[in-house]
Amino acid sequence: MTSTFLAHCPRCDGERTCNILGAFEDVWDWTDGEHSLNGQDDHKLAQCAGCTTVFYHKSSWNSENWQCGYHPVTRKEIIFNPRKIETYPAPEKKSQKPDWVWGIGQIDPQLHTILDEVYQAYEVGSFILASVGLRTALDRTTEILQIDPGLSLEKKVKELQEQGYIGETEAHTLSVVTDAGSAAAHRGWSPDQKAFAILITTLEQFIYRVVVTGKAALSLTEGIPARHPRPKKPAKPNG
Ligand SMILES: [Zn+2]
The missing domain is CATH 1.20.120 (Four Helix Bundle (Hemerythrin (Met), subunit A))
Incomplete structure (x- = not known):
């Protein structure tokens, strides 16, 4: 059985259940001896279960980009790394025209x-x-x-x-x-x-x-x- 995930389909331009055709999780870290960075890039080849469009989906985070927030259950202050989502093709620009x-x-x-x-x-x-x-x-x-x-x-x-x-x-x-x-x-x-x-x-x-x-x-x-x-x-x- 193919595994699925929820993603923003670039063609439907809405959140859809998508089949994962292929996936690769790239966990990386970098250092120059003094400074260090780390993060993760999750690559997926996905197919929208609605319109069947096949697209590339990348979800990534890195240690340089962080935000403060509250834990949804404990309400304690936490620091987290927000994920950046990119797809190829990118969603078509919506027309402003009514x-x-x-x-x-x-x-x-x-x-x-x-x-x-x-x-x-x-x-x-x-x-x-x-x-x-x-x-x-x-x-x-x-x-x-x-x-x-x-x-x-x-x-x-x-x-x-x-x-x-x-x-x-x-x-x-x-x-x-x-x-x-x-x-x-x-x-x-x-x-x-x-x-x-x-x-x-x-x-x-x-x-x-x-x-x-x-x-x-x-x-x-x-x-x-x-x-x-x-x-x-x-x-x-x-x-
Ligand atoms: Zn779609």
């Missing part, structure tokens, strides 16, 4: 092309290019919503808010998107992964609501009496 973006080509091919390039730039960490792309995607979406194309993008966002497509918080985030291109070009602004994730999530939610699900925003506000204009609040320093 599923609905694939279908947006049928609604508006141009918006699909723009978003597709945004996700390509995002996935390789080109946040400046991706931000400029977000701005373009936002502009295209306002065109779909028949906002006056002669307005500046900043004014278009205001228009979106006035027409009830977006709320105040969304308007604030989207106004960051409108500024992204020129901020990157002239003020050396470059969002990090975290900042960009907020921008793209806001735009995704907006596009999904107004383009993919159609009139969701409008039907929510239908029948609700218009709000009385509120006195202008002073601008918040960090919004």
Whole structure:
């Protein structure tokens, strides 16, 4: 009977029971007379019991890499060497692109092309290019919503808010998107992964609501009496 172990299958991209086709445990130590290192590399040729993909699996640790933790039963402090897992092939990089973006080509091919390039730039960490792309995607979406194309993008966002497509918080985030291109070009602004994730999530939610699900925003506000204009609040320093 073949022995099995649990491993992350690079093709299923999830933890699976895998058959061990071959294994070799390499226990090693090294010294130059003064310093010493030791560790272990466990090599396996494995086959996923789900998708039958055959892959190489290496689990290793060494004495240089250690962490403090607590024993799961005694709760006593212990020092352990965390294992590093590598597989060949490596799991395919997951796309950041939500599923609905694939279908947006049928609604508006141009918006699909723009978003597709945004996700390509995002996935390789080109946040400046991706931000400029977000701005373009936002502009295209306002065109779909028949906002006056002669307005500046900043004014278009205001228009979106006035027409009830977006709320105040969304308007604030989207106004960051409108500024992204020129901020990157002239003020050396470059969002990090975290900042960009907020921008793209806001735009995704907006596009999904107004383009993919159609009139969701409008039907929510239908029948609700218009709000009385509120006195202008002073601008918040960090919004
Ligand atoms: Zn698999």
